[in-house]
Amino acid sequence: MNRGRVKEEGCMTNRSLLYIHDHLDKAIELKPQDPMSYYLLGRWCYAVAQLSWIERKVAATLFGEPPSATVQDALKNFLKVEEISPKYSKLNFVFLAKCYRDLGQKGQARKMCDAATSIQTISKEDEEAQKELDSLLSALGVN
Numbered sequence: 001m002n003r004g005r006v007k008e009e010g011c012m013t014n015r016s017l018l019y020i021h022d023h024l025d026k027a028i029e030l031k032p033q034d035p036m037s038y039y040l041l042g043r044w045c046y047a048v049a050q051l052s053w054i055e056r057k058v059a060a061t062l063f064g065e066p067p068s069a070t071v072q073d074a075l076k077n078f079l080k081v082e083e084i085s086p087k088y089s090k091l092n093f094v095f096l097a098k099c100y101r102d103l104g105q106k107g108q109a110r111k112m113c114d115a116a117t118s119i120q121t122i123s124k125e126d127e128e129a130q131k132e133l134d135s136l137l138s139a140l141g142v143n
Contacts, residue, residue: 020044021067035085039092042077045069046095075099090119090129097136106140113137
């Protein structure tokens with residue numbers, strides 16, 4: 001594995017994080033009933049919330065103020081997806097479960113895992129979601 005390439009891609013990801021939020025806000029403004037925009041904003045919020053202290057410091061040094069978001073922000077967007085389009089995707093339920101887990105709400109996390117399990121795996125995205133779901137269920141102590 002080429003670690004330099006991974007670091008380069010990671011830096012590009014941090015740079016992208018700084019700009020994508022504005023584009024997602026604009027997409028939601030233009031088409032407020034599009035669940036994909038809320039899903040992507042939820043993913044953005046979750047990714048930003050997961051940045052380590054050092055990643056935030058590097059982003060601040062390179063680009064000024066680093067992006068800011070919380071797991072609660074991510075949860076709000078993933079819930080909006082379900083409000084607009086129930087059972088939107090297996091992966092949305094996986095991220096709902098991750099948010100609830102991170103917020104210490106294991107019961108809710110398990111409910112979201114159950115909801116994800118109820119969605120048939122038919123696409124490559126669903127296969128990836130299922131792998132994440134299996135790992136999440138194991139971490140939650142569900143076999």
